[in-house]
Amino acid sequence: MPLAEAYGSTLDYAIIAIYFAAILGFGTFFGRYAKSTKDFFFGGQKFSWWLIAMSMVATGVGSYSFIKYSAVGFTHGMSSSMTYMNDWFFIPFFMFGWLPIIYFSRVRSIPEYFERRFNTPARIMAVVIILAYMLGYIGFNLYTLGVAAKAVLDVDLYLAMFVIAFVSAIYITVGGQTAVIFTDLVQGFMLLGAGVVTLLLGLNYLGADGGIVEGIKTFWSHLGFQERLPFARFNRPPDFNFVGVFWQDGVASSITFLFINQGLIMRFLAAKSMNEGRKTILFNTLFLLPLSMIAVGNAGWIGNAMAHMGLLDPHTDPKEVFVAVTERICQPGIFGFVLAALTAALMSTIDTLINAVAAVAVYDVYQPFICRNRSDKHYLAAARWISLGGMAAGLAIAFIFTNFKSIYAAHGAFISVVTPPIVVSVFLGAFWKRYTPAAAFWSMIGGAALIVLSIFFPQMIYPFGTWLHGVDPAGKYKFMRAFYGIVASGVVGVIASYFTKPKPEAEIAGLWIGSIDWARAFFKGGKPSYELGEKIVADLRVSDEHTCGPHKDVVRLPEAPDAQPPADYPIVRLSHEDMKRMKVSEGDLLYVADARRWLGGLRSLHCRAGRGHDQGNVVLMHEDAFKEGSFVADRAVRVEKFF
Numbered sequence: 001m002p003l004a005e006a007y008g009s010t011l012d013y014a015i016i017a018i019y020f021a022a023i024l025g026f027g028t029f030f031g032r033y034a035k036s037t038k039d040f041f042f043g044g045q046k047f048s049w050w051l052i053a054m055s056m057v058a059t060g061v062g063s064y065s066f067i068k069y070s071a072v073g074f075t076h077g078m079s080s081s082m083t084y085m086n087d088w089f090f091i092p093f094f095m096f097g098w099l100p101i102i103y104f105s106r107v108r109s110i111p112e113y114f115e116r117r118f119n120t121p122a123r124i125m126a127v128v129i130i131l132a133y134m135l136g137y138i139g140f141n142l143y144t145l146g147v148a149a150k151a152v153l154d155v156d157l158y159l160a161m162f163v164i165a166f167v168s169a170i171y172i173t174v175g176g177q178t179a180v181i182f183t184d185l186v187q188g189f190m191l192l193g194a195g196v197v198t199l200l201l202g203l204n205y206l207g208a209d210g211g212i213v214e215g216i217k218t219f220w221s222h223l224g225f226q227e228r229l230p231f232a233r234f235n236r237p238p239d240f241n242f243v244g245v246f247w248q249d250g251v252a253s254s255i256t257f258l259f260i261n262q263g264l265i266m267r268f269l270a271a272k273s274m275n276e277g278r279k280t281i282l283f284n285t286l287f288l289l290p291l292s293m294i295a296v297g298n299a300g301w302i303g304n305a306m307a308h309m310g311l312l313d314p315h316t317d318p319k320e321v322f323v324a325v326t327e328r329i330c331q332p333g334i335f336g337f338v339l340a341a342l343t344a345a346l347m348s349t350i351d352t353l354i355n356a357v358a359a360v361a362v363y364d365v366y367q368p369f370i371c372r373n374r375s376d377k378h379y380l381a382a383a384r385w386i387s388l389g390g391m392a393a394g395l396a397i398a399f400i401f402t403n404f405k406s407i408y409a410a411h412g413a414f415i416s417v418v419t420p421p422i423v424v425s426v427f428l429g430a431f432w433k434r435y436t437p438a439a440a441f442w443s444m445i446g447g448a449a450l451i452v453l454s455i456f457f458p459q460m461i462y463p464f465g466t467w468l469h470g471v472d473p474a475g476k477y478k479f480m481r482a483f484y485g486i487v488a489s490g491v492v493g494v495i496a497s498y499f500t501k502p503k504p505e506a507e508i509a510g511l512w513i514g515s516i517d518w519a520r521a522f523f524k525g526g527k528p529s530y531e532l533g534e535k536i537v538a539d540l541r542v543s544d545e546h547t548c549g550p551h552k553d554v555v556r557l558p559e560a561p562d563a564q565p566p567a568d569y570p571i572v573r574l575s576h577e578d579m580k581r582m583k584v585s586e587g588d589l590l591y592v593a594d595a596r597r598w599l600g601g602l603r604s605l606h607c608r609a610g611r612g613h614d615q616g617n618v619v620l621m622h623e624d625a626f627k628e629g630s631f632v633a634d635r636a637v638r639v640e641k642f643f
Contacts, residue, residue, distance in 0.1 A: 012336030019340040046272045046593070046629075049279035051600035056267060056280065057188035057288050065296040070325070071318035073300020074307070076240050077227025080300060084293035085230065086246055087254035091285050094258045095278050097513045098430050102265060103274040104519035105510045110262055110426070111364040117429045117511045118437035118503070125444040127364045129422045130262055134353045134360075136418065138394025141350055162395065194341030195295020201329040202302035206309070219301070222308040247483035248416055256419040259426050262360055263352035272591055272601050273642060299325045350394070357390035358383045417455070420485030421447030424493055433512050437503060439496035447489025454481060520643065524589055528643040533583035535640040536574075536617070537595055540631060543573070543620040569608040570625035574639065576612035582641050584609050589642040592619060594635055605629030606642075 072080040107113045110130055115123035200212060206222075207215025220228070234242050257264060271277040303321045306312035306328070316324050326338055362383050371378070421444040428435040428443075454460040464480045464487070510519030520528050572592060574584065584590065586609055593604035605628060613620060619637055631637070 011333045012339065015333065015336030016340050045270055045606065046591075046604040047270050047276075047601040048272060048597070049276040049283065051185060052267055052271055052276070053280045053283045053288060054188045055185045056264070056284055057191060057292055065292075066299070066322050067319060069293075069297040070300035070303065070322035072240065073297045074303040074316070074318050074321040075300075076232060076237075077223055077229070077304055078297075078301055079226070079229055079232040079240070080297045081293050082231045082242065083245055083249045084289055084297075086242075086250035088285060090254055090258060091281060093427075093431070095281055098259055098426075099268060099277050099281070100274055100516045101430055101511060101513065101519060103269065103271075103277060104516065104523040106523065108269075109360050109363045110260060110265060111360060113511070114425070114429075114440065117508055118440040122425070122437055122440045122444070123364065125441060126422060126425075127360060129418065129444065129448075130260065130360055131357065133256070133260070133418050133422075134262060134357050135390065135393050135397055138350055138353050138357075138390070139397030141353075142394060190341045192291055192295050194338050195291075195298060197334065198326065198329070198338065199294065199298040199302075201334070202298065202325065205329045206302065206305060218309075219305045222305040223301075224308075227304060244480055244483075247480060247486070252416060252419050252423060252482035252486060255423045255427060259430075260419065260422055261356070263356035266356055266359060267352065272593075272604065272606075302329075350391075354387050354390045354394075358386040361386045361390070416482035416485060417451055420451060420482060421445075421489045424486060424489040428490075428493055428497075429512065431513050432497075433505070433508070433514060434497055434502055435493065436497045436500040438500035439493045442496045443489045443493035446492040447485060450488040450492075451481065451485045454484060460484065524643060526587055529583075529585060529588050529641075530643055531583050532641055534581045535638060536578050536582060537636050537638055538574070538578065538617045538619045540592075540619050540621060540626075540635065540637045541615075542623050542626050569606055570622060570628065571610040572607040572625070573610045573613050573620040575616055575618065576614060578617060578639070579609065579612050582639070584641050586611055591640050591642060592621070592629065593638050594631065595638050596635075597638075603630045603632065603635075605631075 069080050069083070072083070101107075102113065105113075105116070107116070111123045111126040114126040203212045203215030203219060205215065206218045207213065210218075226233070232240055232242050232245065268277040268280065271280060299322045300318075303312055303316070303325045306325070307314040307316070311328070312324060326335065330338060362379055366382055366386070367374075367379060371382070424447065425440045425443045429440060450460070461480055461484045464484045505515075509515045510522050569589065572590060574582070574590075579585070588609045590607045590609055591604065592607055593599075593601055605625060607621075607625065619639060621631075
């Protein structure tokens with residue numbers, strides 16, 4: 001019996017419809033907080049780490065994740081987990097290198113970093129590669145959910161993609177990054193919940209009358225030795241071995257996700273501070289990533305055990321394993337929840353990517369080259385129209401992925417072709433001062449050319465995989481293309497650096513790891529004050545006794561490049577006693593937020609300390625700043641010093 005007939009019950013469709021309506025309303029509700037391009041793209045740069053961390057679950061887990069990792073788990077067992085667990089060593093580079101650079105230098109987009117670190121040609125190349133990467137990812141996610149919807153509900157592939165794209169486009173266009181963060185928060189819980197439900201139901205199914213405990217024993221006993229291991233063999237099988245997955249997923253894909261993915265970067269730039277961003281990535285790596293790995297892969301593991309037990313055809317198409325397993329373990333209603341979670345996975349990844357596409361298009365194409373010196377309101381309207389256009393482009397790209405037999409192969413081919421040149425450029429730019437503008441440009445041009453050439457002449461990849469077990473002697477082995485691309489782009493970049501002239505050190509201050517202290521001073525607009533005192537809770541009062549402009553005694557450092565002036569922070573005034581307790585001086589950066597911590601920074605504002613007052617435990621703030629922070633009258637606020 002087709003799955004749609006077995007589980008397409010009225011209850012299932014009702015749950016899916018309720019989910020669509022709820023997420024649409026939830027997302028558009030937060031549209032009222034998008035009052036500027038800073039709000040639309042970076043959520044006002046004010047959110048707490050836990051809110052961003054949970055929303056990142058939904059960003060990192062796409063609809064392709066359930067389909068892709070279930071397929072790999074069915075074929076290779078629990079070693080599918082290594083694609084989630086082999087990139088931890090890059091986290092310190094991100095936490096202590098890349099994150100401080102982009103946060104304190106006030107970079108709004110990755111291509112903007114390329115212009116400031118290198119030059120305009122490098123920026124243009126970065127725009128092309130990053131837009132190709134993000135639009136391709138949108139199309140890939142639409143395609144994978146369409147595959148699932150067609151198998152489960154027997155609906156047209158493109159109709160399913162269109163409906164999901166339409167709903168996502170509405171709340172992204174209205175609410176921007178704030179809507180993305182809060183909808184992804186809900187969808188993150190849904191994704192993890194669906195993964196847990198699938199695992200428990202699967203184990204219960206395997207245990208029959210013995211329940212989950214017996215199911216665990218049965219599951220484990222029906223996996224082969226290699227299928228129980230978290231990592232595949234070093235160099236076999238040819239299509240899924242540790243070394244190949246390491247270079248393709250652990251290096252090319254992970255560096256791209258952490259360093260290049262504009263959507264993820266914007267999520268970190270929405271944090272209220274750089275330290276909140278560090279807490280986010282640490283919590284995500286140690287806790288949320290392992291949970292996500294289990295959530296997206298367990299259907300494949302259960303299916304693998306079912307195949308050994310004769311409960312599932314071992315020749316089942318791996319792309320359909322997630323559907324085949326849920327067919328057997330889900331009941332009406334639960335099936336609707338799982339399908340809604342699969343939809344949530346798509347929407348939560350796409351909303352981030354669409355917002356990122358709009359940011360790159362506005363900041364790196366529209367504003368500098370098409371329509372300069374317009375109002376922020378004009379660029380906000382343009383961002384919303386571009387969001388719609390980005391979704392349409394993703395839909396157009398989706399059909400390309402129908403040519404691949406394996407979703408994992410499709411994803412791997414996409415990553416290995418598009419990302420290595422820009423991965424090399426951004427990594428060398430952030431961690432090697434000698435890396436030159438010309439080298440960055442030729443790394444991207446030359447690296448991309450060599451990768452494209454390897455598609456027509458795969459023998460070029462053969463030297464990078466001759467020691468792998470089962471390699472075709474004709475040189476047609478393509479699993480190591482990511483390794484080949486990184487090496488090729490890196491060699492071009494290093495050689496070009498030694499034959500070309502680097503930018504003066506003053507021009508790249510704050511843009512590489514050796515100049516983070518300068519970047520911190522640039523962020524503040526003056527000398528940082530690292531001595532921190534207490535955090536206080538105070539009453540908020542609107543006052544006209546001060547301005548909302550920058551404090552007259554706080555100026556940009558003389559040696560700062562003219563790339564971008566420091567932010568124009570509103571001025572707030574604290575009592576002399578509170579300033580003493582907090583060890584705050586005039587000009588220091590403060591963060592004022594509604595005292596209700598569960599809001600996660602939704603009602604908050606970065607400010608600069610003005611002169612003290614003698615009116616008690618009160619924060620004085622101008623009416624314009626009060627509105628900008630979306631504060632509520634008669635609500636206490638928390639105040640903390642940054643530096």
